[in-house]
Amino acid sequence: MQAFHATDQYAPMGDQPRAIEEIAASVTAGNRFQTLLGATGTGKTATMAWTIEKIQRPALVIAHNKTLAAQLCNEFREFFPENAVEYFVSYYDYYQPEAYIPQADLYIEKDSSQNDDIARLRLSATSSLLTRRDVVVVASVSCIYGLGSPEEWRERVLILEVGEEHDRDDVLRKLIESQYVRNDTVLGRGRFRVKGDVMEVQPANQETAYRISFFGDDVEQITHFDPLTGEVYARLDNLVIWPATEYVTSKPTIERAIDDIRAELEQQVAKFESENRMLEAHRIRQRTEYDMEMLKELGFTSGIENYSRILEGRAPGTHPFTLIDYFPDDFVVFVDESHQTVPQLGGMYEGDRSRKQTLVDYGFRLPSALDNRPLRFDEFLSKVKQLVFVSATPGAFELTRSKVISEQLIRPTGIVDPEVEMRPTKNQIDDLLNEIRHREEAGERTLITTLTKKMAEDLTDYLLEAGVRARYLHSEINTLDRIGIIRELRLGEYDVLVGVNLLREGL
Structure with missing residues (x-):
């Protein structure tokens, strides 16, 4: 271990x-x-x-x-x-x-x-x-x-080993049941393609792909490669492929769930009809029957999480x-x-x-x-x-x-708490710009907190026009882009980070 x-x-x-x-x-x-x-x-x-x-x-x-x-x-x-x-x-x-x-x-x-x-x-x-x-x-x-369910998710895992017998059609069927999509043109995350006895698959949790070569029903070779360049990284003895989504269900589970969903639907329709609420009765029947049909045909439907209790058999x-x-x-x-x-x-x-x-x-x-x-x-x-x-x-x-x-209480760096200074709002932007110039000369960075997102964006635009290397950070910025912005601040690619609430905790 x-x-x-x-x-x-x-x-x-x-x-x-x-x-x-x-x-x-x-x-x-x-x-x-x-x-x-x-x-x-x-x-x-x-x-x-x-x-x-x-x-x-x-x-x-x-x-x-x-x-x-x-x-x-x-x-x-x-x-x-x-x-x-x-x-x-x-x-x-x-x-x-x-x-x-x-x-x-x-x-x-x-x-x-x-x-x-x-x-x-x-x-x-x-x-x-x-x-x-x-x-x-x-x-x-x-x-x-x-x-x-972690048990259901674990059961859907596909394990392939070189030299073992695996029916190719069964392997493809298991991938589709695990919500992988066949696309013979473009390989991507959660997709696979098949050409003769060769199957290529890119697992949903990885950026690289695998090529599985069959000889009849035997796995002859497993190759790890880059789907973009085709560069081969290694030849493997075995391969574990996890499901492509967090919600995966087996056919027996879906069949049982559809029966339970139908029973609950009839109960809810009867309740609405007894209250003379015909619009609600028609609405719930129409929406639920569509979802049941999608589950039956594809094993998945938009909003499947709303049926999670029934699919998992919970009380x-x-x-x-x-x-x-x-x-x-x-x-x-x-x-x-x-x-x-x-x-x-x-x-x-x-x-x-x-x-x-x-x-x-x-x-x-x-x-x-x-x-x-x-x-x-x-x-x-x-x-x-x-x-x-x-x-x-x-x-x-x-x-x-x-x-x-x-x-x-003691900082490893030995730095004590900074001195807090209150200044009047008059000429505050000019004063701020002056302080930023001092920090730039010292090779240091500046964090600025504003009240609103709009204010953060406007202040950043003003600073950029003044020749300051600045960025803003708030909740509307893509999650992964936020990581890049903080990393660039540490690397010194810009000098000023303007933010709102996000800057108050843990940076």
């Missing part, structure tokens, strides 16, 4: 050795809650990494926004170059949830833009968790939202499977910036519930859709055995429950 091994490039300094010892000892002793109270800039991320190395357990690190999660992920990858550090956030660049506003009789259809790179990283996280123990997953609150009212279910029993959760993240974890359920209840009441969804939801906070706590809260200003929840509160 691969062990966690942190890089030798860094060593604990200041208060870090004591904090690592205290938190690791508390987790090893079996304490449920512990808090790392670290002042800003004291290296709390490094302390988390060394604590993981000391306890040698899989870890889930939860951050309260995608940008902070991306930064944490990059830092953990620096600390654990030989281990699996995965990134798990929402794969939507844009997401408009399905909703109905009764007062205006306005139905808003679900609309979204999915980021394929983040979808690949999510699949990489789940596949790593099912194959190894030396895994750190850095996630946003997406980790408490519904995923497919009414029970919570869905989440990323947490993919972890082994002894994993540890680190809640970064817990004063922000804990309230966020607690608030996800209520907002989701009120929106879905309206959809059910007006015949847009079956009642079982209510069970496709994020975990309630009490459910989250029941699934996690040990938590480490990390914050400079932990809240009452963390402080009152933690058996051990380890303080980390």
Whole structure:
């Protein structure tokens, strides 16, 4: 088994050795809650990494926004170059949830833009968790939202070995059941193509592809190659192909689910008809029968997650499977910036519930859709055995429950808190420009926080016109682009970063 091994490039300094010892000892002793109270800039991320190395357990690190999660992920990858550090956030660049506003009789259809790179990283996280123990997953609150069953997902894995007998048609059928798409022209993520006895497939969680050569029904050769250039990386003895989506279902499961969906549909239609609500009765029948037909023919339908309780065979009212279910029993959760993240974890359920209840009441969804939801906070706590809260200003929840509160006050760099100076707003832009010039001359960078996104964009435009190398950062920027912007700041490719709320935490 691969062990966690942190890089030798860094060593604990200041208060870090004591904090690592205290938190690791508390987790090893079996304490449920512990808090790392670290002042800003004291290296709390490094302390988390060394604590993981000391306890040698899989870890889930939860951050309260995608940008902070991306930064944490990059830092953990620096600390654990030989281990699996995965990134798990929402794969939507844009997401408009399905909703109905009764007062205006306005139905808003679900609309979204999915980021394929983040979808690949999510699949990489789940596949790593099912194959190894030396895994750190850095996630946003997406980790408490519904995923497919880990058992069903594991059963859909396709394993090929050189010299073994595999019927080629069966292999193709299994790929299609796992939501891979055949495209004989262009190979891409989650696609495969076939030419005679040669099959090429690009797994959904990878950027490279594999060529499988058959001789009759025997696997003759497996080659790992670059789908863009055709460069061959290696010849392999075996290959594991994971499903292309997080929701995969077998044919027997779909057949059973369709019967259950139909039974619930008839029950809901009868309820609406007894209340003389014929419009709602017609609406729910039309929408659900379309979904059932899609499930029967393709094994998938848009909004399949709304039938997750039925597909997984769960009882009414029970919570869905989440990323947490993919972890082994002894994993540890680190809640970064817990004063922000804990309230966020607690608030996800209520907002989701009120929106879905309206959809059910007006015949847009079956009642079982209510069970496709994020975990309630009490459910989250029941699934996690040990938590480490990390914050400079932990809240009452963390402080009152933690058996051990380890303080980390000395910065490894020796830098003290900066002097805070209040200045009048008169001529503030000229004054700001003057300060930026001083920082540029010293070879340093400047962070500027504004009140709104528009203000951040306008100020950046002004600075660029003034000859300052500047960028802005806010929530409308693509998730992966945000990572690049922060990296460029560190490399010194520009001197000023203008942002809003995102700049307040953890950068």
